Amino acid sequence: MISQDIGIWIQVLLIFMYFSQLYKDNFLYRFSEYTLIGIAIGHGVVLAYQNVVSMVYIPITMRGEYILFIPITLGLLIWTRFIPKYSWISRIPMSLIMGLSTAIAVRGAIKTQIYEQIIATIRLAIIETSTLGTINNIIIIITTMCTLSYFLFLKKHEGALGITARIGRLTMMAMYGNTFAWFYMSRVASLLSQMQLILLQWLGLG
Amino acid sequence: MESSGVIMSNNKENWLLRLVNLDQRYYYLALIILLVTPIIRPIGLPILVTAPTKDFYQYVNNNIQENDKILIWGGMSVGFWPTEYKPGVIAAVQHFFDIGAKIYWISDATEDPVICDQYVFPTIRKGSAVYGVNYVNLGYYSGGEMAMSAFAKDISSLVTQDYYRTPVNQLPMMREVSDANDFDFVIHITGSPPEWLLRQYNSAYGKDCGFISISGMMGIYLPYYASGQLVGFINGLRGGAEYETLTGNPGIGLASTDTVSTGHIFFSFLIVFTNVLYLIKRRLNKQ
Numbered sequence: 001m002i003s004q005d006i007g008i009w010i011q012v013l014l015i016f017m018y019f020s021q022l023y024k025d026n027f028l029y030r031f032s033e034y035t036l037i038g039i040a041i042g043h044g045v046v047l048a049y050q051n052v053v054s055m056v057y058i059p060i061t062m063r064g065e066y067i068l069f070i071p072i073t074l075g076l077l078i079w080t081r082f083i084p085k086y087s088w089i090s091r092i093p094m095s096l097i098m099g100l101s102t103a104i105a106v107r108g109a110i111k112t113q114i115y116e117q118i119i120a121t122i123r124l125a126i127i128e129t130s131t132l133g134t135i136n137n138i139i140i141i142i143t144t145m146c147t148l149s150y151f152l153f154l155k156k157h158e159g160a161l162g163i164t165a166r167i168g169r170l171t172m173m174a175m176y177g178n179t180f181a182w183f184y185m186s187r188v189a190s191l192l193s194q195m196q197l198i199l200l201q202w203l204g205l206g
Numbered sequence: 207m208e209s210s211g212v213i214m215s216n217n218k219e220n221w222l223l224r225l226v227n228l229d230q231r232y233y234y235l236a237l238i239i240l241l242v243t244p245i246i247r248p249i250g251l252p253i254l255v256t257a258p259t260k261d262f263y264q265y266v267n268n269n270i271q272e273n274d275k276i277l278i279w280g281g282m283s284v285g286f287w288p289t290e291y292k293p294g295v296i297a298a299v300q301h302f303f304d305i306g307a308k309i310y311w312i313s314d315a316t317e318d319p320v321i322c323d324q325y326v327f328p329t330i331r332k333g334s335a336v337y338g339v340n341y342v343n344l345g346y347y348s349g350g351e352m353a354m355s356a357f358a359k360d361i362s363s364l365v366t367q368d369y370y371r372t373p374v375n376q377l378p379m380m381r382e383v384s385d386a387n388d389f390d391f392v393i394h395i396t397g398s399p400p401e402w403l404l405r406q407y408n409s410a411y412g413k414d415c416g417f418i419s420i421s422g423m424m425g426i427y428l429p430y431y432a433s434g435q436l437v438g439f440i441n442g443l444r445g446g447a448e449y450e451t452l453t454g455n456p457g458i459g460l461a462s463t464d465t466v467s468t469g470h471i472f473f474s475f476l477i478v479f480t481n482v483l484y485l486i487k488r489r490l491n492k493q
Contacts, residue, residue, distance in 0.1 A: 022234050044316040047346045054367055104355045108405025112435065116409075120433030140432075175425060181473075183422035186290060188469040189443045192241055192462055193288035199245050 001204040012202045015194050143171040222490065226483050233476070240472050244464035251467045253460070258431050259448040262416050262438030263301070266391070269414070272306035274390040275383060279354060279403060280311055280318035281396035287321055290420040293446020293459025295395060298418060300330050301453050303341075308379050310389070312344040312365070314353060318395075319345045319369045338368075338377040345369035351402040358386035358406050386411040391437075393418065399426050404435055418445070 003009065014032045021029035056072060059065040074093040081090040121144050128134045149161060150168030157165040199205045270276065278299075282291050302309055311326075313319045322343050335341060344365050347353040356364045361384055367373050374380040382388065386406075392413045394403040397420040407413040414437050417427060421442030430436045440449050443466055447459035 022231060040317070043320075047316045047319075048348060051346070051348055054371070055364075058366070101350075101352055104352055105401075105405060108409035109401070111409040112401060112404045116433050116435055117429060120429075179422065179425040182424045184473070185466070185470065186286070186421040186442060188237075188241075188473075189289040189421060189462075189466060190285060191237075192245075192443075192465050192469070195238070195241050195245055195465070196288070196462070199242060205246050 003202045003204065005201075008197070008202050012198055015198065019194075143167065147171050222483065222486055226487055237469070237472060240468050241465050244468050248461070249464045249468075251464050253444075253447055253451060253463050255448045255451060256441070256445070258427070258436075258439045258441060259445045260438070260452065261431075262298075262440055263449060263452040265414070265416065265437040266298070266301055266305070270302070270305050270307050270391060274305075274307045275388060276302055276307050276309050277386075277389040277392045277407075278309060278311045279392070279394045279396070280313045280322055281315040281394065281398060282318045282321050283315060283397065284317045284321065286397060286420050287325065289458075289462060290397075290442045291321075291395060291418065291446075292325070293443055293457060293462070294418045294440035294449055295326060295446075296329055296457060297446055297449040297453055297455060297459065298393075298440060299326060300455060301449075303330050303332055303335060304453075306335075306340075307390075308382075309341040310344065310379070310383065311342065312357065313346040314348075314350055314396075316346055319343055323369060338372070339379055342377055342379055343369040344374075351406060354402055354406045355410075358411060360385055386413060389413060391416065395419075397423060399423070400430055400436065404430060408435055416440075 014035065017028040017032035020026055056068050060068050074096060077093045078090050080086045080088075121140065124137045124141060126134065126137055126141070128137055146164045146168035148168070149164040150157075150172070152161065152165075155161055282295070299309065311319075311322050313322065327337075327341065327343065332341075345368060347357070347364060349356070353364060361380075362374075365374055365380075368377060386392070392403060392407045393416045394400065395418040400415075400417055400423075403415055403417075408415045415435070416437050417423075417439035419427060419439055419441060421444065424441050427436065427439050427441070431439060440446060443459060443462055446457075447463045450457050450459045
């Protein structure tokens with residue numbers, strides 16, 4: 001039985017408007033797209049405002065934490081981007097944000113992304129209990145070494161280095177292909193949710 | 207004979223050219239038909255549980271006990287919620303509730319606290335669990351990795367109230383935690399790479415980390431899983447269906463796997479089909 005829920009009807013209407021782009025670009029498609037973007041931005045702005053109230057306004061007015069005027073001032077300085085004469089000032093808070101985020105990330109980056117990965121590769125046992133596991137580990141060791149050799153620019157990629165660099169390149173291409181395929185399937189899953197909404201919740205089939 | 211051979215060759219070329227230049231909208235139509243059919247008439251294709259999901263489940267089963275504290279950083283978006291996140295999130299959070307663990311949910315994406323409030327906590331069978339005592343939604347905090355770092359270092363420096371604007375000092379479970387060291391397990395639900403959480407909680411505090419992600423992140427998460435930095439991860443709809451199988455709670459994940467499998471088969475066919483077409487076209491061009 002077809003749904004009596006107005007919310008479901010609006011969702012289905014917007015889905016059809018969005019899917020109309022598969023035929024060709026049109027006003028209905030753009031309307032649904034802009035609606036989505038508008039709602040997302042509006043919601044984001046409201047949450048950001050609430051963060052400012054709870055993390056800045058209340059601490060200053062209720063608890064007298066006047067030190068928060070420093071980040072407020074820095075935040076406000078970002079808006080000087082809109083005044084061409086003083087736009088250079090906005091680089092100061094932006095540099096601080098970049099510097100801080102880099103510092104926070106670097107703290108754990110060496111251990112997380114370099115040290116632990118190298119250790120895990122070194123510790124790989126060539127002989128595993130299963131044949132497939134052994135083959136897998138050998139592939140990981142070879143492709144890791146070959147991919148690293150691709151980024152070795154001290155010598156021209158010729159001879160043995162040329163072969164390993166090429167294998168490294170192919171390894172990276174295989175990895176990107178794999179990632180792309182997974183992302184594509186991710187989008188199919190999203191399409192599936194729309195289909196389920198239309199067929200099960202709206203039309204009441206199944 | 208020669209003329210009939212030429213005609214046949216021309217017909218073959220025309221047929222191939224038509225296939226090669228087929229309007230892509232026909233492929234979309236075929237895809238929609240293939241996706242729709244199993245929704246209405248499920249086929250019941252089998253599902254194998256992959257190692258990352260199994261390890262995530264076994265870690266929770268073997269290491270998480272009643273009143274253990276689980277920190278969840280939620281970065282979900284509405285677009286991916288219905289199929290990519292929902293099966294895994296619902297199955298895993300239900301598992302945590304069944305064990306009796308305490309859940310601290312904090313968001314690094316604007317839509318996430320709404321999803322948590324409207325679709326996650328109301329859907330779960332909570333038993334005797336009480337809000338503020340056994341589970342809490344702390345709301346959204348901007349700053350990404352900086353917010354994660356600040357929370358890990360000193361929770362009170364970042365969080366003063368929950369999603370419903372209740373001061374955190376009025377929530378009993380918030381008095382039990384002050385920094386990352388107080389949590390037993392940390393999870394990030396996200397479609398982003400895993401480095402933020404691993405840098406700020408695994409490397410800095412030695413916390414065990416797990417992920418619930420979208421399918422697209424599989425290749426990016428695997429190296430961290432292989433190195434042992436992740437205890438496991440639930441990968442999109444497929445991972446969710448696997449977790450439902452492991453917990454014995456069939457839900458939207460298992461109900462959707464037929465459709466996804468049909469989609470996989472169709473795409474595999476398309477990859478082979480288009481490559482064969484390309485090779486035939488190249489051969490004909492040479493001739």
